[in-house]
Amino acid sequence: MFTLPHHVEFLSQRWIDEARRFLAGEHPKFRERQAPAERLRGRAFSASGRFTDAPPHMKLPGDVGCCTIRFDGQAFAVSGSFDPGADLVVEGDYQAALTGAQMVGIAAPGALQTLRRETAHLYGAEALTVRGGLADPAVRGLLESLFDHLGRMTVENPDLAHRAARQGLSQKIREMDAQGYTIVENAITPEFADEAREAIVRTLAAHGYTTMNWMLYHGRVFERLALNPLLMTLIDASLGRGAVIGSLSCIRKPAGPGFIPLHTDYAHVPEPYPDFAMTGVGVWAFEDWTEASGPTVLLPGTHRMRREPRRGEELDAGVPILMPKGSVVFFTQGVWHWQGDRSEAGDRITLHSHFNRGILRSLEAKKIDAQMIWRNPPRLGEMLGEDDWFEKTTAEGRDYGRYAYMRELLAFTEAGRQRILAEGKAAGPAAVRTRETTPA
Template sequence: MATAPKISLDQRVEFGTDPWIRALAESLEDANLPVGVTFRHAVLLRNAPRHLTDLPDSSLGFVVDIDDRRVTVQASVDDESSNVSSLDYNRAQLLATTVLGTNPDVAARRIKDARHLAHSELPLPLDSSDLDDDLKIELRRAHDRMALRTIANPDVVQRAHALGLAENLDELDERGYTVLHDAFSSEFADELRDEAHRNHDSAPPDVGFRATMLLKRGRLWEEAVIHPWVITLAEYLLGRGCLVYQSDSIVKGPELDTHPGLHADYGASRVAEPFPEYCVEATAVWAIDDFDAAAGPTVIVPGSFRNRRHVPPGTTREGGVLIEMPKGSIAFWHGASWHGAMPRQRSGRRTSLHNAYARFFMRPLERYDDIDQEIVDRNPPIFSTLCGLDDAFGKSGYHGADFDRMRYAAQSKYGATTY
């Protein structure tokens, strides 16, 4: 039996819209708010996508007022009023779609990471020290209930530009690959490395250098696969509704030559030649350790996705460009690109996470349609989409197709792409 999305498709909302504001009001009305406490939070969201606002300055806004358990949430902000946080829509959305969870250390790290990815000190009232403790708990719960139903801005190009990723899109267009710098923190890298090494060290000696099916192996990997910069690039190349194709780690020891020659990642799916003009699969590689020349980094042929062919047998790595990048970077490439990896030429191990994504009509290498309900339930809607739980495929009954899902896929512009 396929796992169900936690929040039904018709309950999903776009950040800052009227349905989002109504859901926030309901969530706060249902909360167990403390008696006698007042609270106000006013936000102006600048640079909202065009499909959400006709206002010339393309802004949205909302004000939350709590006064002794009475809740009002209004859909507009008076510019002149004091204490209004004026935020970029797409940046603020990074925090609005982050599920904090109940572990305070994890929540603190996730808030820090969202702020880093937004390049801005996004205010989060529940994070402030002068707030009533009981109110704080209720606000955190309400925040998470909203994050669990909020989808990312479907205008992928507008989102990418607002997040500072325009150059990455240009590089994908021109060379077929790009590197996201400072994409994850050193602490997160260390946590990922520990867990990757645990997986690899406990595997039987004959299983090789990869550990696969990571989304079933722990929360860190769940968090990684929905990295908002990576998802933005994936949706740019693959269209909305794209799936996780594979999530695996590689631990590469001294002298190891894991990828001799060159290949295109389309090979695993035996994509027919000539490849479609649009991209059907793309791969993100996280440098959990430095990728320098002696580390055995990835090597790639710029522009080779335009060949629209698999790599002819016997093609060598000669002439390829090394993707050298420090720990904390993520390389992202069009899956038709010809690439490989250099042998490791020094002691120690190169640890990397390889998250591949594919168009929603592709058949992924890993199956997540039966993933534990608990895992889906603690993640935002993009996770359910990536696991293939939101599309219509394979979900027909004896009396026809699942039209709710089909409608959702159409309305959400699955497959529509600017690329």
């Protein structure tokens, strides 16, 4: 419903049809070698999945998505049904499974373990369960190729209200609307936070800088951070779908006074600022943020001022952002902020994921790396401007297909945001749901 022709929604009929097409050997890459059935002749197996609480717009029976792949040794059969007796059975929450299904590169060393670790961290250890297995390496290799093929095509759940509820972020979106920022604690595992910090330190040292832009192009870890599903949900709720990377930058801040003064992130935006967000920034913590570590400091509610701060404005109401390692603070809509002083030893290492509403230009020029697009889900292409109609004009005219797609997706997303805000007002201040709440 909400896809471009070359994309699919997880467990939709088009997704199942694409799996069938791949296994039938109709994918162009397979034309260079034997079709899957020929390669696996005589090796019968089955795999099946069943995932509850699918988004209502998909109109799946009972909001349950299913798929079964069966090979009898001669031919493949792919259906939208569930077989609890299959050799490999995966069950769980639809949104958790979708997050896993968007990962590409499942055959890489440690990739499956990373997928299961990060998915369990985001959605809970019981969000996905696996029974049985497939011992034949050739069978596993084929299913890994299918997994990657579908991952390159599978879009995020377009129902913002449904997705935020499954991720435990509905209240965070309300906080963001009220105060201009919100904190998502433990958005990644401590292990991933350490990996990202090490990658930033290594990259800065290699180039001899203390700050750098274009970090997306310096390793797989930065692609994974840019695609973090919790941060993406906050970006969608603030900037709408089609938001593009403004800059992906890192900062190495030594002990001492902060060197970034009070400001907003609205460069060249005339006052009064619009009453909707133009930009938003997610700042990642790769150590515990305490007052001594020199955290970002924000002035809650200043996004309602709709202007930049004046010289000598009162700063006493500033709130230092305190959060554990692996967390992200997202601030938006021109909220006032500055860099705090660091009194503890060592460097504070941060990554700043700066996104712009899709109609704006970016600080960083967009570079479309075909290999990067190939090893990631469609969401990465969206944040590089591949899904909108801007800069797509040819001699034959404008890309009205992309225009219609994004117009529909933006409207659906905004309707979801308004539903989240309305539900919060109806429930009153007692209805607080945090990220620590396990999705129902």
